[in-house]
Amino acid sequence: xxxxxxxxxxxxxxxxxxxHSIADVRESLKDVYNxxxxxxxxxxxxxxAIDIGNKQLMLLATDGIWGAxxxxxxxxxxxxxxxxNVNDIAAMGGLPMGMTNVxxxxxxxxxxxxMDGIKEGVKKFGVPMVGGHTHPDTPxxxxxxxxxxxxxxxxxxxxxxxxxxxxxxxxxxxxxxxYPGTEINWDTTSDKxxxxxxxQILIMNTLGKRHLVNAAKDISNPGIxxxxxxxxxxxxxxxxxxxxLIPKPDDMDWIKWFMMYPGSAFVITCDSxxxxxxxxxxxxxxITASCIGKVNDSRKLTMKYKDEKRCVFDFNSEIIMGFxxxx
Numbered sequence: 001x002x003x004x005x006x007x008x009x010x011x012x013x014x015x016x017x018x019x020h021s022i023a024d025v026r027e028s029l030k031d032v033y034n035x036x037x038x039x040x041x042x043x044x045x046x047x048x049a050i051d052i053g054n055k056q057l058m059l060l061a062t063d064g065i066w067g068a069x070x071x072x073x074x075x076x077x078x079x080x081x082x083x084x085n086v087n088d089i090a091a092m093g094g095l096p097m098g099m100t101n102v103x104x105x106x107x108x109x110x111x112x113x114x115m116d117g118i119k120e121g122v123k124k125f126g127v128p129m130v131g132g133h134t135h136p137d138t139p140x141x142x143x144x145x146x147x148x149x150x151x152x153x154x155x156x157x158x159x160x161x162x163x164x165x166x167x168x169x170x171x172x173x174x175x176x177x178x179y180p181g182t183e184i185n186w187d188t189t190s191d192k193x194x195x196x197x198x199x200q201i202l203i204m205n206t207l208g209k210r211h212l213v214n215a216a217k218d219i220s221n222p223g224i225x226x227x228x229x230x231x232x233x234x235x236x237x238x239x240x241x242x243x244x245l246i247p248k249p250d251d252m253d254w255i256k257w258f259m260m261y262p263g264s265a266f267v268i269t270c271d272s273x274x275x276x277x278x279x280x281x282x283x284x285x286x287i288t289a290s291c292i293g294k295v296n297d298s299r300k301l302t303m304k305y306k307d308e309k310r311c312v313f314d315f316n317s318e319i320i321m322g323f324x325x326x327x
Contacts (some may be wrong), residue, residue, distance in 0.1 A: 001254070002123055004080040006243075007172060007212030007303065007310045009226040009255045014190045015184075016320060017223035019230065023322030044234040045159045046217055047149065059149035060208035066221075070141050071180045074110045078117025079124075082143040083263060084220065086125045089149035090201040090252045091218035091266060093157040093208025096125070096149045101132035104142040104242035104253070111136075114143055122193050125201065155208035160324065161215035166239045170224060171282045171289035173200065173264040183256075188263035197284045200264045206281060212274045221242060223258045226265045229301050229313045229320050235257035235269075238300040238315070271294050 010016065026033075026043040033042050040057055041049040047061035063078045063084045082099065089096040101118070105111045122129050127147070176188035189197050207213050215235060219227045224246060230238055248257050249311040264287060270278050273290055282289035313320065 001029060001101050001305070003305045003308050003310065006254050006258065006305075008136075008314055010223065010225045010258050011096070011149045013223060013226060013259055015223055015259065015261075016226040016229070018067060019222060019272065019320050020322065023319065024303065026323060028118050038093060039155070040153070041158055041160075042232050044271075044323065046091040047094070047147075049151070049156055051153065055153050055180065057096045057151050057153050059089050059092055059151060060146070061085055062143070062144060062146040063088065065142040067140075067142065068288065069182065069185075071294035074113035075117040076179060076182070076185075077143055078114040078189065079121040080185070081143050082118060082121025082125055082129070085145050086127055086201060087218040087220070087264070089147055090204045091157065092149070092151060093155050093204050093216075094149035094151035096147055096201070097144055097148045098128050099156060100130060101146070102137035102142075102144045103132065104138040106137050107140065107141065110141050112158050115134070118156055124189060124197055126194060126198055131173050132191060147262065151205075151208065155205075155211070157213055157216045159215055159217050159231050159234040162231060162237045162269040162295050163214050163271075163287045164237065165272070166214055166295040166324055167275045167276060167291045168228065168239050168273045168293045168295060169239055169264045169268040169270065169282075170228070170246050170290055171287045172262050172271050173220065173286055174226075174247055174249055174288045175286060176263060184259045184261055186260045186262040190298045196286070198265070200287055203281055203287070204266065207268075207278060209313045212278050212281075216266050216268045219262055221261060223260060223310055224265070224267070225258055225301070225303065226320065231267055231269070232294040232295070233313075233315050233320050234324055236280070236315075238298035238302070239293055239295045240304070243305045245290050245292040247288040247290050
């Protein structure tokens with residue numbers, strides 16, 4: 001096994017490098033993002049959080065589907081537009097409330113497949129799609145979905161909350177397969193019952209309400225290590241992790257696994273006194289969870305494999321997003 005090749009594949013993965021542009025958008029809006037004075041969390045998290053009173057936060061997130069995925073399978077694109085948005089709210093410890101979409105397509109058959117996928121996703125995750133906007137005359141096919149959620153202010157789980165000496169937990173539903181026609185979609189939901197899927201979403205709400213974790217993100221386009229890197233960057237922290245402790249299907253090689261977008265997966269940090277309870281709760285809903293290392297204040301994410309150790313990201317001189325989280 002070429003450990004250097006694994007590390008380099010993480011650093012140069014498109015799912016990681018395409019996050020660099022977030023910094024430019026944030027810079028453009030930095031003077032106005034909190035013009036209301038009610039923004040609690042903004043750029044750098046899975047969802048923005050706005051204080052609505054009553055000791056509650058409204059969560060807002062948006063995801064666009066990669067054009068390449070739309071070309072491969074419009075139905076799966078519609079389904080995933082629900083999945084990725086629901087996971088963003090779940091990662092914050094929130095309860096998803098409703099979604100809207102912007103659908104762009106002049107192809108009636110593609111539109112039908114997208115909407116059929118959305119409908120299946122709504123039934124699976126139990127979150128309504130309540131409206132949106134259509135562009136029926138575009139020369140391209142595109143889908144963007146926005147979601148709202150709600151969470152108690154004292155139970156929200158932010159990306160920027162990692163603390164020195166926290167345990168690092170990676171939690172992934174391993175009962176899945178690569179979705180046909182794709183290379184990096186680890187499907188763990190399409191063949192499962194709504195009850196199975198929704199229990200996995202709600203478990204993060206339980207972790208938040210019990211105040212068991214300090215930070216979390218759902219594992220998405222940047223992959224397992226890239227997503228952990230975003231969490232650490234948002235927190236102005238670093239970590240030392242052990243690659244062999246990361247949950248992985250036995251028949252999957254590491255480079256491919258680190259590029260995978262899982263259907264249900266989170267990176268989490270928590271006080272070591274809470275680790276066993278966090279692991280037990282995650283495993284109780286069929287999410288395989290493992291403590292893979294420790295948070296530190298180095299602002300470097302290092303990973304070891306057997307006797308070798310490499311720096312994957314050095315946030316003293318490198319970026320994924322390019323900033324710590326606005327709060």
